[in-house]
Amino acid sequence: MTSIKTPSTERPTPPDSTPAAALHSGTSDLRALVLNNLRQSGIYVALVVIVALFALLTDGVLLSPGNITNIVLQYSYILVLAIGMVILIIGGHIDLSVGSVVALTGAVSAVLVIQQGHPWWVGIAAALAVGIAVGAWHGFWVAYAGIPAFIVTLAGMLLFRGLTLQVLDNISLSPFPAEYQKVAAGFLNGLLGGQGFDAFTLLIGALAVAGYAVSGFRTRLARIRYQQPVESFPLFVARVVLVGAVLMYFAWQLAHARGLPIVLIILAVLVLVYGLLTRRTVFGRQVYAIGGNLSAAALSGVKVRTVNFWMFVNMGFLAAVAGVIYSSRSNGAQPAAGNMFELDAIAAAFIGGAAVTGGVGTVVGAMVGGLIMAVMSNGMQLMGIDQSTQSVVKGLVLLVAVAFDVYNKRRAGTAR
Amino acid sequence: MDDTILEMRGITKTFPGVTALEDVSLAVRRGEIHAICGENGAGKSTLMKVLSGVHPSGSYDGEILFDGKPMQFRGIRDSEANGIVIIHQELALVPYLSIAENLFLGNERRGRGGLIDWNKANAEAAELLASVGLHENPVTPVIQLGVGKQQLVEIAKALSKKVRLLILDEPTAALNDVDSAHLLGLLRQLKEQGITCIMISHKLNEITAIADSTTVIRDGRTVETLDMRADDVSQQRIIRGMVGRDIESFYPDRVSSPGEEVLRIEDWSVRHPTQERMVVEGVSLSVRAGEVVGIAGLMGAGRTELAMSVFGRSYGRDIHGKLFVRGREVNARTVAEAIDNGIAYVTEDRKRYGLNLIDDVRRNVSAAALDRLARLGWVNGNEEIKVAEASRKEMNIRTPSVMAVVGKLSGGNQQKVVLSKWLFTDPDVLILDEPTRGIDVGAKYEIYTIINRLVAAGKAVIVISSELPELLGMCDRIYTLAAGRITGEKPVGEATQESLMELMTKDKELVG
Numbered sequence: 001m002t003s004i005k006t007p008s009t010e011r012p013t014p015p016d017s018t019p020a021a022a023l024h025s026g027t028s029d030l031r032a033l034v035l036n037n038l039r040q041s042g043i044y045v046a047l048v049v050i051v052a053l054f055a056l057l058t059d060g061v062l063l064s065p066g067n068i069t070n071i072v073l074q075y076s077y078i079l080v081l082a083i084g085m086v087i088l089i090i091g092g093h094i095d096l097s098v099g100s101v102v103a104l105t106g107a108v109s110a111v112l113v114i115q116q117g118h119p120w121w122v123g124i125a126a127a128l129a130v131g132i133a134v135g136a137w138h139g140f141w142v143a144y145a146g147i148p149a150f151i152v153t154l155a156g157m158l159l160f161r162g163l164t165l166q167v168l169d170n171i172s173l174s175p176f177p178a179e180y181q182k183v184a185a186g187f188l189n190g191l192l193g194g195q196g197f198d199a200f201t202l203l204i205g206a207l208a209v210a211g212y213a214v215s216g217f218r219t220r221l222a223r224i225r226y227q228q229p230v231e232s233f234p235l236f237v238a239r240v241v242l243v244g245a246v247l248m249y250f251a252w253q254l255a256h257a258r259g260l261p262i263v264l265i266i267l268a269v270l271v272l273v274y275g276l277l278t279r280r281t282v283f284g285r286q287v288y289a290i291g292g293n294l295s296a297a298a299l300s301g302v303k304v305r306t307v308n309f310w311m312f313v314n315m316g317f318l319a320a321v322a323g324v325i326y327s328s329r330s331n332g333a334q335p336a337a338g339n340m341f342e343l344d345a346i347a348a349a350f351i352g353g354a355a356v357t358g359g360v361g362t363v364v365g366a367m368v369g370g371l372i373m374a375v376m377s378n379g380m381q382l383m384g385i386d387q388s389t390q391s392v393v394k395g396l397v398l399l400v401a402v403a404f405d406v407y408n409k410r411r412a413g414t415a416r
Numbered sequence: 417m418d419d420t421i422l423e424m425r426g427i428t429k430t431f432p433g434v435t436a437l438e439d440v441s442l443a444v445r446r447g448e449i450h451a452i453c454g455e456n457g458a459g460k461s462t463l464m465k466v467l468s469g470v471h472p473s474g475s476y477d478g479e480i481l482f483d484g485k486p487m488q489f490r491g492i493r494d495s496e497a498n499g500i501v502i503i504h505q506e507l508a509l510v511p512y513l514s515i516a517e518n519l520f521l522g523n524e525r526r527g528r529g530g531l532i533d534w535n536k537a538n539a540e541a542a543e544l545l546a547s548v549g550l551h552e553n554p555v556t557p558v559i560q561l562g563v564g565k566q567q568l569v570e571i572a573k574a575l576s577k578k579v580r581l582l583i584l585d586e587p588t589a590a591l592n593d594v595d596s597a598h599l600l601g602l603l604r605q606l607k608e609q610g611i612t613c614i615m616i617s618h619k620l621n622e623i624t625a626i627a628d629s630t631t632v633i634r635d636g637r638t639v640e641t642l643d644m645r646a647d648d649v650s651q652q653r654i655i656r657g658m659v660g661r662d663i664e665s666f667y668p669d670r671v672s673s674p675g676e677e678v679l680r681i682e683d684w685s686v687r688h689p690t691q692e693r694m695v696v697e698g699v700s701l702s703v704r705a706g707e708v709v710g711i712a713g714l715m716g717a718g719r720t721e722l723a724m725s726v727f728g729r730s731y732g733r734d735i736h737g738k739l740f741v742r743g744r745e746v747n748a749r750t751v752a753e754a755i756d757n758g759i760a761y762v763t764e765d766r767k768r769y770g771l772n773l774i775d776d777v778r779r780n781v782s783a784a785a786l787d788r789l790a791r792l793g794w795v796n797g798n799e800e801i802k803v804a805e806a807s808r809k810e811m812n813i814r815t816p817s818v819m820a821v822v823g824k825l826s827g828g829n830q831q832k833v834v835l836s837k838w839l840f841t842d843p844d845v846l847i848l849d850e851p852t853r854g855i856d857v858g859a860k861y862e863i864y865t866i867i868n869r870l871v872a873a874g875k876a877v878i879v880i881s882s883e884l885p886e887l888l889g890m891c892d893r894i895y896t897l898a899a900g901r902i903t904g905e906k907p908v909g910e911a912t913q914e915s916l917m918e919l920m921t922k923d924k925e926l927v928g
Contacts, residue, residue: 222798223798225798228798228801280795281790281794282793282794289772292772292773292774292775293768295768296771296772298730298751299763299770300751300783300837301728301751301754301755301784302783359774
């Protein structure tokens with residue numbers, strides 16, 4: 001979970017805003033850092049405010065050990081979908097079919113495991129294979145046939161929902177064997193014992209904090225070696241301490257509930273991997289290039305078709321992961337599973353700062369966007385607010401978030 | 417006696433963090449053609465936006481007197497109601513609407529019941545088109561017209577608004593010489609009808625040919641207003657005002673010493689992507705190391721199409737012909753393969769095809785050769801910054817930082833970013849398509865200097881340009897292209913503007 005809570009460490013402080021500080025000391029002060037990152041930090045501030053608001057409104061129930069575990073379990077599959085979705089949106093596409101693909105992959109898995117009695121891992125492998133195949137199907141039509149993603153995946157939404165109904169013969173299947181259920185409902189705990197709390201969870205939390213500190217320090221050293229501006233050392237320490245404290249609090253709460261959810265581990269790995277993939281790899285950079293200016297990317301030698309194709313294959317894969325998690329959590333497959341998931345994933349990406357026109361967005365941003373939605377839904381449920389009002393509030397938050405972002409961009413005139 | 421139609425006094429306009437105009441004054445006499453010159457970013461366009469109400473009254477300091485009366489324009493509608501019409505550099509026509517529909521857009525000719533009377537509109541449109549010398553049917557969609565004709569439609573549109581002061585921002589930037597000449601003739605004609613013109617232009621030869629007065633703006637301030645009728649104002653004189661110094665020679669000197677052949681094209685033919693006609697036919701040319709070769713041709717001669725089809729077949733279909741790099745035949749079917757073979761193509765339209773405008777300088781510089789910064793697919797971000805910083809110094813890219821967004825830079829600096837991007841691919845041959853389009857005099861000189869440095873380092877350079885003086889000033893050899901065919905090849909010593917123009921228009925009649 002390191003990446004979720006941390007303010008963007010990658011972003012260098014542009015020396016233009018603080019030429020004196022940057023050039024003379026090679027560091028930047030707090031004020032410059034805050035100002036430069038205001039637009040990015042805006043979304044973190046929003047998350048903190050929303051968490052605080054609902055913690056207050058629910059008398060602290062929101063932050064109770066049991067409920068934090070619940071939020072993780074309940075919204076993990078949306079976050080997984082949002083990772084793939086934000087990458088597509090950065091590349092200038094969209095995927096409206098992910099809800100149907102979640103249903104289809106879950107259904108295939110259920111038929112194999114529940115109906116035909118194959119072992120749990122056969123179901124998971126088959127689900128992933130189906131997801132990848134669906135992604136390749138979309139990728140083919142978008143990348144090689146040149147059909148807009150909106151149309152292709154709108155067709156896919158209908159197509160794969162229909163196939164789900166056929167695979168399931170219009171009935172629900174349940175229950176999964178215990179091993180399969182563990183994916184979404186399992187916990188890693190008790191490995192090290194503890195008195196009323198899970199020492200293992202705390203250990204993992206501590207390792208995550210240590211990893212964050214070490215990688216942050218190494219990045220810092222590399223930047224100094226290349227004579228790039230870095231934040232002042234006390235500020236760096238303060239940031240690590242703050243992030244560490246939040247992470248340890250989170251781990252502490254989990255340890256007092258049921259331990260470390262397996263889903264959380266899956267999610268953390270995905271966020272780390274995809275965060276790095278988008279920021280640090282040639283593939284990731286080409287996705288931004290395509291979304292930013294398709295023609296310029298093509299004339300710079302980017303293999304646009306290939307990149308587009310793999311973006312969709314990746315989305316199919318992640319939709320299958322979400323499908324496995326969801327089927328495991330709901331302990332079965334239903335014809336209507338995953339309905340409207342695509343909209344939650346898209347909303348998460350946009351709240352997280354992705355641009356409708358492509359070329360802009362981050363995986364971490366999408367995760368924070370997803371968490372904002374998750375905390376709001378969960379908080380309102382705890383308060384007993386009915387479904388209709390929840391929907392109204394979520395709709396308005398999406399609109400306001402994007403409007404705020406657009407306003408900010410116009411003012412700052414910067415992209416990311 | 418000179419009668420002043422427009423006076424702008426003490427105009428100061430600031431944007432957050434920047435003063436775009438500072439105490440600028442401008443006086444325009446009735447019925448004259450008044451040129452405004454200045455380097456890019458000097459504030460010319462901002463001044464015209466203040467005048468036309470794009471920047472509304474209240475967002476700037478100073479006053480505007482039109483016909484002696486103080487004016488406060490809250491928007492374009494206000495200024496147009498007073499007969500001030502601006503034609504922007506990027507034409508504001510709707511491509512799929514007809515000429516008549518465009519002419520009366522927002523100003524529709526209504527008949528009974530408030531419905532548009534198309535017969536009346538088309539008839540009026542035909543009259544307006546005749547008055548600008550454009551012989552086209554008013555129902556023709558604008559997209560079927562060339563840029564030159566679209567420009568005329570814009571002027572006709574201005575006439576339909578009973579224009580008294582016409583402002584043209586870089587009207588001939590995208591036009592070939594024939595269309596430019598026609599446009600300038602039309603401006604003279606309008607002047608005779610009593611229409612006053614303000615013209616922003618980088619083309620000093622046009623200004624000296626047509627303008628009655630020239631106001632020079634530098635760094636947001638008025639430098640001087642030259643009376644072109646009274647004094648014999650030379651181009652050098654205007655340049656001195658624009659850059660604040662004399663440029664001894666417009667084109668930097670270079671000792672030419674061509675080496676071995678780097679690129680050769682033989683019998684190259686390209687078919688239009690959607691139509692049946694051939695765009696390039698039987699073209700053969702070659703360029704040697706340390707040599708600058710020019711390609712001269714009018715718009716539509718197939719210059720860009722030729723270059724892009726060579727560059728990894730990024731234009732056209734049915735491409736035939738042989739391509740040799742350093743004597744070896746290569747088959748570059750994709751842009752990536754072209755880059756691998758040491759070919760770089762710097763586009764004529766940097767905003768659309770050259771840059772990711774929403775991204776920063778650093779990532780634009782590395783975009784075409786990211787692999788060189790990566791190991792096993794992982795990009796070394798710090799190394800990337802180092803490369804970008806090196807380009808910034810070498811190319812003299814004026815930007816606060818390599819993390820600055822490219823879309824915020826001036827045209828000249830954007831062009832340097834594009835050049836940096838292609839130089840980072842370490843090419844053997846660079847094809848530069850209109851490398852100085854829309855950039856100011858100072859930046860042009862810098863680009864020429866960069867080109868000279870490249871050929872001195874043994875690169876081969878092909879320059880495509882609409883400006884013949886540029887080709888004559890920069891190249892060792894010049895090919896002329898007309899209707900997709902090479903119509904001549906001349907060493908620069910034997911070429912003149914006239915002889916090139918003759919070759920460029922050679923078989924126009926034959927092809928139609």
